[in-house]
Amino acid sequence: MIAMSQRQWEKSAELLREGLKTLGGEFDELPEFEPFAATEKPERAAEILEETARRLGDNFPYFHPLYAGQMLKPPHPLAHAAYALAMAINPNNHALDGGRASSAMEIEAVGGIAQMFGWKEHLGHLTSGGTFANLEALWVAGRERPGRRIVASEQAHYTHNRISAVLGQEFTAVSAGADGRMDLNALEAQLKRGDVGTVVATLGTTAIGSVDALDEILVLREKYGFRVHVDAAYGGYFKLIESELGDGARLAFGAIAEADSIVVDPHKHGLQPYGCGCVLFRDVKVGRHYKHDSPYTYFTSKELHLGEISLECSRAGASAVALWATMQLLPLVKGGEFAEGLSAGRRAALEFEKRLAADGRCEMMRSGGPELDIVVWKPRGDSDAAQRIFDCAAERQLHLALVNLPENWFDAAGSDEHVSCLRSVLMKPEHEAWLGDIWQRLDAATAEVTGRKG
Numbered sequence: 001m002i003a004m005s006q007r008q009w010e011k012s013a014e015l016l017r018e019g020l021k022t023l024g025g026e027f028d029e030l031p032e033f034e035p036f037a038a039t040e041k042p043e044r045a046a047e048i049l050e051e052t053a054r055r056l057g058d059n060f061p062y063f064h065p066l067y068a069g070q071m072l073k074p075p076h077p078l079a080h081a082a083y084a085l086a087m088a089i090n091p092n093n094h095a096l097d098g099g100r101a102s103s104a105m106e107i108e109a110v111g112g113i114a115q116m117f118g119w120k121e122h123l124g125h126l127t128s129g130g131t132f133a134n135l136e137a138l139w140v141a142g143r144e145r146p147g148r149r150i151v152a153s154e155q156a157h158y159t160h161n162r163i164s165a166v167l168g169q170e171f172t173a174v175s176a177g178a179d180g181r182m183d184l185n186a187l188e189a190q191l192k193r194g195d196v197g198t199v200v201a202t203l204g205t206t207a208i209g210s211v212d213a214l215d216e217i218l219v220l221r222e223k224y225g226f227r228v229h230v231d232a233a234y235g236g237y238f239k240l241i242e243s244e245l246g247d248g249a250r251l252a253f254g255a256i257a258e259a260d261s262i263v264v265d266p267h268k269h270g271l272q273p274y275g276c277g278c279v280l281f282r283d284v285k286v287g288r289h290y291k292h293d294s295p296y297t298y299f300t301s302k303e304l305h306l307g308e309i310s311l312e313c314s315r316a317g318a319s320a321v322a323l324w325a326t327m328q329l330l331p332l333v334k335g336g337e338f339a340e341g342l343s344a345g346r347r348a349a350l351e352f353e354k355r356l357a358a359d360g361r362c363e364m365m366r367s368g369g370p371e372l373d374i375v376v377w378k379p380r381g382d383s384d385a386a387q388r389i390f391d392c393a394a395e396r397q398l399h400l401a402l403v404n405l406p407e408n409w410f411d412a413a414g415s416d417e418h419v420s421c422l423r424s425v426l427m428k429p430e431h432e433a434w435l436g437d438i439w440q441r442l443d444a445a446t447a448e449v450t451g452r453k454g
């Protein structure tokens, strides 16, 4: 029997073979030359690749629906093929002379993402990931509001604190409520001090997928006049299914076009290989901070080198090629196939939450179900029950994740100390069909650890 993974990967390989033929044809007027690599022992290379494949077997099966742990989603076979195809050229999107076609594809793909958020005009580009995209957004924020503080929720990604330190900007974390969303009273207390330059709103926190109330933060902006940066590295694509979300998340995503900058990671929910992040600015004129003398209309011109509006220099053009190709097949439109993939994961998360809530062996968050597609629960019993269930599930080929969360998010009478909980990111469309199987394995693992049947 051929493994499922092999069938899936064979699809990418077939696409790649055909693509390479066409690409070769694009350059067939060049004179032949003897590549240096031909002298490099093809048998030995094959042996080493074989060994490489064996070494790569030492991984959790991230591509499989029974991997339901961290935020990991396999690239689409087309993205896989397009990335590998671009490797034949190895374009560099720093400058047009390093990657003409891939720079044009990047501009088109990034334009598609900006459009998803409701922006007709924008400045933006791809990055190596969410960290660098956020760094750039906070760097611009610091230039726009020099000497002022950056404020984010304590549930924001820890990268904001570190980035602020790198940039030499003061950072303050404000508390989050029992729903994992930024506490707006705590935020306002900071704003009243009069020195906050930028507020980071996280639309989809990394730990539990909570969505900060961007709509209400924007009301505060009217009064206190700060910049708003939206970190939607993980959650950004949920804009496409905002009507299926709960009230709070729907209102937040509905207001996203009012942000000053947005970060989204195509390498998280966008079916892309790593490193593919994206940063977008609403005001094209922030391009001037990248030290450029041209009039701001230049920032949208065809002569623009992406390196002139990004802090990173050399950057994989292949990331842009893979993203562009994927967006041709699966455009970012409401009701489209890509959006349906997000909905399927979300339905799986809601059903999973429902089953866990009905199971006496688990405690759920007091604030209710998942805002996006991340489910967390606290097994009743010993403090190490979560770790033991995690291990027992892994023995049954079900891979979950662990997360530490305040005890009083689950039990109002609990302390604010962090306790070990289980976490599952149901971000693959296949998770919906696999939920029954996932449940059986989890049920058995929970029974083994707690000594109680569900």
Ligand SMILES: *Cc1c(COP(=O)(O)O)cnc(C)c1O
Binding pocket: 128, 129, 130, 131, 132, 134, 157, 159, 202, 204, 205, 206, 231, 232, 233, 234, 235, 265, 277
């Ligand atoms: C993942 C994530 C980041 C960091 O992005 P990388 O791509 O891992 O560098 C930042 N913010 C949020 C909300 C994230 O989920």
